[in-house]
Amino acid sequence: MADNILIRRAKESDVPEMLALVRELAEFEKAPEAVTVTLAEFAEAGFGDRPVWQAFVAECPENDALVGMALYYIRYSTWKGKMLYLEDIIINQAFRAQGIGNRLMGCLEQEARDLKLKGMCWQVLDWNEPAISFYRKFPDTQFSGEWINVVRSLS
């Protein structure tokens, strides 16, 4: 277990390293070209006048680097009510299987409880078995593969 890893809320100066983690995940998800957001847009969306995301990060003090993150926002389900939407949870390859993901998930659960949300939700690629196995460990968790994502770009 990486007891030295510090979990804390993200601050604006973390954004460059967070974008690097996002790119790392996009590579793994076979879509590196899909990351088109700029550093400035990413920072503004989290720390501008009307923030739309928040995050917890995992920091390795020895080398002063971020090794993981969990980025989320509050969404509204017309069926359930307010929910925490986990957009991305990412742990750097070299720091996997050390309990960092569990600690980040614990912070998200506590945040959802503090905000009196109905639950947490997220998405996983159907071929990402390691992630699906990780998520199956959590109680009261349901998987549904019958929804299609639709994205309309505006230019």
Add this chain to the structure above:
Amino acid sequence: MADNILIRRAKESDVPEMLALVRELAEFEKAPEAVTVTLAEFAEAGFGDRPVWQAFVAECPENDALVGMALYYIRYSTWKGKMLYLEDIIINQAFRAQGIGNRLMGCLEQEARDLKLKGMCWQVLDWNEPAISFYRKFPDTQFSGEWINVVRSLS
């Protein structure tokens, strides 16, 4: 075309009729029991101290009733940036095929452009052919079926 139908932003007094439309959609989606949100929670999430959703509604002035709605919130994509997430677009069965859906989609597109968002996104059930056909009419729209939804309830 139902030219008499008025499209406007939702107000708090619309919430009971909106919840009725949500229940109508949940019946169609074969999950009526999944709607567990209360009227008070729905109203608070849209018109409380920290609103998390907004909506356009379609009103039929003749019978003073809501016949459609499009409920959305701003989400953050770590790949694309800020997006409009369309949680539900619902047209009452008796008012379909009269252009109301197109008008609601037009309002959403304009809202996304006004807010300088990168695009719009939503989900559709893989067996809901009428909805999929409707969405295929819009330009620059991509469908992806390889994501699994995960929901963890907190009690």
